[in-house]
Each structure stands twice: as structure tokens, then as C-alpha cells.
Amino acid sequence: MTDWNAAAAALYDGEFRQMFIDGKWCKSRSGEVFEARNPADGSLLATVPRGTSADIDAAVAAARKAFEGPWAKWTPYERQNLLLRIAEKFEAEWESLCLSDTLDMGMPIQRTLANSRRVLGMLRFYAGQAVAIHGATIPNSFPGEIYSQTVREPIGVVGAIIPWNAPIAGSIWKIGPAIATGCTVVLKPSEEASLTVLMIARLMQEAGLPDGVLNVVTGYGAEAGAALAEHPGVDKIVFTGSTATGQSIARAAVGNLKHVSLELGGKSPVIVCRDADIEKAVPVAAMAVFANSGQICIAGSRLFVAREIHDEFIRRVADYAANLRIGHGIQEDTDIGPIISARQADRIAGYMAVGPNEGAEVLTGGARVEGAAFEGGHFFHPTVFGGVTDEMTIAREEIFGPVISALPFDSLDEVVARANATPYGLAAGVFSTHLGTAHKLANRLKAGSVWVNMYHAIDPAVPFGGVKMSGYGREGGTEHMEEYLNTKAIWINAD
Numbered sequence: 001m002t003d004w005n006a007a008a009a010a011l012y013d014g015e016f017r018q019m020f021i022d023g024k025w026c027k028s029r030s031g032e033v034f035e036a037r038n039p040a041d042g043s044l045l046a047t048v049p050r051g052t053s054a055d056i057d058a059a060v061a062a063a064r065k066a067f068e069g070p071w072a073k074w075t076p077y078e079r080q081n082l083l084l085r086i087a088e089k090f091e092a093e094w095e096s097l098c099l100s101d102t103l104d105m106g107m108p109i110q111r112t113l114a115n116s117r118r119v120l121g122m123l124r125f126y127a128g129q130a131v132a133i134h135g136a137t138i139p140n141s142f143p144g145e146i147y148s149q150t151v152r153e154p155i156g157v158v159g160a161i162i163p164w165n166a167p168i169a170g171s172i173w174k175i176g177p178a179i180a181t182g183c184t185v186v187l188k189p190s191e192e193a194s195l196t197v198l199m200i201a202r203l204m205q206e207a208g209l210p211d212g213v214l215n216v217v218t219g220y221g222a223e224a225g226a227a228l229a230e231h232p233g234v235d236k237i238v239f240t241g242s243t244a245t246g247q248s249i250a251r252a253a254v255g256n257l258k259h260v261s262l263e264l265g266g267k268s269p270v271i272v273c274r275d276a277d278i279e280k281a282v283p284v285a286a287m288a289v290f291a292n293s294g295q296i297c298i299a300g301s302r303l304f305v306a307r308e309i310h311d312e313f314i315r316r317v318a319d320y321a322a323n324l325r326i327g328h329g330i331q332e333d334t335d336i337g338p339i340i341s342a343r344q345a346d347r348i349a350g351y352m353a354v355g356p357n358e359g360a361e362v363l364t365g366g367a368r369v370e371g372a373a374f375e376g377g378h379f380f381h382p383t384v385f386g387g388v389t390d391e392m393t394i395a396r397e398e399i400f401g402p403v404i405s406a407l408p409f410d411s412l413d414e415v416v417a418r419a420n421a422t423p424y425g426l427a428a429g430v431f432s433t434h435l436g437t438a439h440k441l442a443n444r445l446k447a448g449s450v451w452v453n454m455y456h457a458i459d460p461a462v463p464f465g466g467v468k469m470s471g472y473g474r475e476g477g478t479e480h481m482e483e484y485l486n487t488k489a490i491w492i493n494a495d
Contacts, residue, residue: 004109004330007099012036012045012195019049019218020201022062023211028219029054036195039106039338040328042376048194051219053227056186059215060233063157063184066212071184074210076131083127083179085207087120093203094120097168097196102329105164105193106338107292109330112168118458119169122476125460126176129481133181135488145494152485154182155259156235159228161221161249163241164193164340165295171200173475174238175214181484186215186234188225192340194218221245232256236484239263240297242398243424243469261473261483263297263465265398266426269419270300270455271409271441274308276431280453282316286404288429288455290324290382293336294402295344297470298427300455302395303406304415310408314386317404318364321382326369328377336402338377345378348401352383355394360385360405390418398424412440420446425467429455448474 016033018025028049036045049055074082090097098112135150142148160174167189178185189197201216217224229237230252236259239249243264253260270285288300305313327334339345345368352366365383380402388395388405395405409415419428428447432438442450448466451457458464463477473483 002095008103008330011099012103014044015046017046017048017195017198019051020198020216021059034191036104038103039340040377045103046195048218051217051224055217056224056227056231059186059217060157060231062212062215063186064233066210067157067184071210071213076133079179079182080127080130082208083123083130086204087123089203089207091120097199100196100199101167104195105340106329108334108337110332115169119172122172122176122460126180130180147492147494149490151488151490153488155484155486156183157233158183158185159231159234159237160185160187161225161228161239162189164190165292167193167196170240171197177480177484181481183484184213186217186228188217188228191220226252229253230255234258246471262471263475264469264471266297266424266470267302267398267422268298268300268427269302269304270429271415271419272305272313273432273437274306275433277433278313281431282320284455286317286320289404290321290336290402291456293339295340295400300429301399301404303404304409304419305406307408307410314363314406318384321384322364324382326379336382338379339401342378348380348399351394351399351403355385358392359387360392360394361387416444423469426470
């Protein structure tokens with residue numbers, strides 16, 4: 001059994017970690033740094049470079065040089081083999097990667113370890129896709145003996161900006177399809193969680209990644225992130241994060257009309273019908289929000305329950321929430337880890353105050369976790385609000401914390417209209433034992449993903465993304481590869 005405390009002490013020791021540009025580890029051009037702290041206790045993990053536009057310029061130049069240089073000559077087979085080697089490297093170092101995520105952003109170690117199938121599957125899925133890229137021969141109606149065909153070409157230099165809530169999977173969702181298609185990447189991780197991404201760069205380099213294909217610039221969004229989004233040398237920007245930041249990135253991308261993919265916020269509905277299997281639905285509906293302490297874009301934070309079973313169901317969800325184990329992420333029995341930062345914790349606390357002020361009832365939780373064991377960290381009791389109405393702030397705004405708003409409903413038509421009455425459209429859940437009801441709801445809900453009698457299922461072969469203000473573009477599936485490719489038409493006159 002792994003001694004996680006000993007492993008944690010050995011992994012980071014307040015040391016300076018450099019960023020990664022053109023296959024080299026380097027400081028920022030300014031020499032400035034910022035701190036990476038453990039959200040569970042506030043301890044210093046490491047310091048990292050505070051990159052700015054000068055570092056972004058260097059990283060984009062390196063990515064462009066690689067894209068137009070030797071990397072362009074790599075065959076699909078060679079790119080596939082590289083991704084498979086990376087997968088093997090990740091598998092060998094999986095515990096270290098997971099521990100890094102747990103220390104850097106607080107996700108419980110049991111959850112990070114359980115992500116191996118997904119992450120390794122992603123790398124191997126993209127490896128398979130690398131040799132499946134092809135164009136088409138197209139019959140045309142142009143006069144004469146004219147042949148027409150298409151070829152698929154890599155889009156170029158990709159600027160990727162990821163949030164702090166899932167550094168391993170978030171990084172691979174950006175890097176994997178880029179390598180498979182022959183693109184190059186400049187990746188800007190969140191300033192709240194940069195250390196795992198730097199580890200990923202090291203492992204990929206050790207697996208044989210050519211210089212310049214992946215570049216990692218650490219820094220703040222307003223400095224490094226904004227510079228990357230507007231950089232004229234970037235052909236495509238991919239971003240996961242808040243809707244407000246996504247809007248800023250889309251505006252910044254207008255300068256050179258770069259391609260944009262955005263996976264943004266959500267206020268996802270979970271609908272529990274009167275014929276639902278309550279025993280199975282309660283833990284799934286609860287963890288649709290409480291997983292990762294609610295710090296997940298697809299959190300099913302609006303819990304609509306048929307009035308006939310509403311009181312019993314919500315009581316059971318509240319009981320389930322009250323029995324979840326709260327603690328440091330490196331403790332293997334922890335269900336609920338810390339919130340990423342003091343700023344985010346203060347934001348969540350504001351919502352926990354505004355709920356009762358607007359008439360909602362705290363059924364469980366509703367406060368920070370106190371006590372010596374939690375000193376220096378940012379912890380909240382999983383919270384369930386009853387008596388919620390659609391117009392309340394907690395039912396409309398994305399909280400990004402362990403907070404459920406419970407709402408009763410009377411008819412399917414009513415709940416569909418209410419569930420769709422949001423600017424977001426990322427995900428939704430349905431619980432029903434009636435196949436016809438499940439189909440009707442799944443078809444009518446305005447969301448990029450709908451889960452029936454389950455939640456949080458994500459597979460490399462299945463596309464994921466949002467509609468409305470939850471963004472556009474898809475990650476996963478063959479649709480993901482399309483986001484990194486251009487189509488060129490070739491005409492040949494055989495006369």
C-alpha cells in the first residue's frame with residue numbers, strides 16, 4: 001500500500017519548477033515567479049515561472065518552427081507510435097501524476113487514481129485516430145475529364161488554455177489530438193494548478209516528443225493567457241473554463257480569425273422522475289455535484305424531483321451528503337477534498353449566504369468546515385438547499401462548489417421547459433425506469449450530453465461539449481479530430 005504522506009513529501013519540496021519551451025526548461029523572461037500551494041493546508045509546494053507575452057512569443061515561435069520543420073515529416077504511424085509510448089510512460093508514472101494533481105488542486109487521491117482508464121484510453125484512442133485520417137475522391141460535374149479529391153491537413157499551431165479542476169485529463173484532451181493530427185501546441189495551464197502539466201511535459205519529452213511540439217508556459221490568465229489567445233502566430237485556440245473568459249478569448253481570436261473551440265460553464269439539470277429507482281438514483285444524483293467538491297463544469301447542480309417523491313428523495317440525498325468524508329486529498333478514505341483557493345472558497349460562501357436570504361432552506365451543510373485538521377485549507381460541507389425556486393440566484397448561477405438546489409416538478413412538459421430555461425447547455429441527467437420517458441426527456445433537453453440513470457460517463461470515443469453559452473466544438477470521438485484539421489480540395493485536369 002502506498003504511503004501517500006511520504007510520497008507527497010518527496011514529490012515537491014518548495015523547489016522552483018521551470019517552464020518548457022522548445023524542448024528546454026527555462027525561467028520566464030522577466031524572472032518573476034508565483035507560488036503553487038496545497039489547497040488542503042496552504043503549504044508551499046513549489047514556485048513556478050510567471051510567464052508573460054514575451055514567453056508566449058518564444059513558445060509560439062518554437063511551435064511554428066517545429067510545425068514547419070521535422071515534425072511535418074512524421075508519418076501517421078510515427079505519430080501513433082509516439083502516443084503509445086506516451087501512454088506507456090503515463091502508466092508507469094501514474095501514481096506520481098495522480099499525487100501531483102491531488103496536492104496541486106485537491107482532488108481526492110481515490111478519484112485521481114480511478115481516472116487511469118479514461119486518460120490512458122484517451123492517449124490510445126488518439127493513437128488509433130492518427131492512422132485513420134483520410135480525404136475522399138469526389139465525383140464532380142465540371143465539364144471535361146476533371147478529378148477532384150480532398151486531403152486533411154493539420155490546422156497548425158494550437159494555443160490551449162486549461163482550468164485547474166482536472167489537469168491530467170484536461171491536458172491530454174488538448175495535446176492528444178494535436179499530436180495525432182500533426183499539430184503543435186502551446187499550453188497555458190491555470191495558475192492555480194501548473195505542476196502536473198509540467199510533469200506531463202517532462203514525461204512526454206522522455207517518451208521521445210520532438211522539441212517544440214509541446215510548449216508549456218505557466219502564468220496568469222490576464223498576462224500569458226490573453227497573449228496566447230490574441231497571438232497572430234496561433235492558428236487555433238482551445239479553451240476550457242468560465243463562460244465570461246471564453247467570451248473574452250473568442251473576441252481576442254478575431255484578430256487573425258483563428259479557429260476557436262470553447263468548453264465553458266454549465267448549470268446542468270438532473271431530472272428524477274416519479275418512477276425512478278430511488279436506491280440507485282440517490283448516490284448518483286448526489287455525486288453528480290459533490291464529485292471533486294463540485295468543481296466540475298458538468299455538475300448537476302439543479303436537482304428536479306417529481307413532487308410525488310420529492311421530500312423522500314431530497315431527504316435521502318441530504319443524508320447521503322452528511323455522511324460523505326471530508327478531508328485532505330491524500331487520505332484514501334476522503335470523499336470531499338478542498339476548494340482550490342481562498343478566492344473560490346469566498347465565492348462559494350457568498351452563495352451559501354444568499355440562498356437562505358432569498359428563501360431557500362439549508363437541509364444539510366451550508367458552511368465551511370472548521371477544526372484544527374482543516375486549518376490553512378478551504379473546505380465546505382456538501383450542501384443541499386430545499387425550497388428553491390427557479391429565479392433564485394443559487395438556481396441560476398454556476399457556483400462551482402458542493403451545492404445542490406432541489407426543485408420539485410409536476411409534469412414532464414413543465415420540467416423540460418424549466419430545465420432548458422438557462423443560458424447554459426453543457427449536460428443533463430435523467431432518472432427513470434420507463435424507456436419512453438427517458439427517450440422523450442433526452443431528446444428534448446438542450447444539452448451537449450444527456451446521461452440516463454447515470455452521470456459523469458465520459459469515453460474517448462464519445463464526443464463531449466456544450467450548446468448555447470456552454471461553448472462550441474467537441475472533445476472526444478472522431479468529431480474531436482475534425483477540430484484540429486483543415487480540408488483542402490485538389491482539382492486535376494486529366495485532358
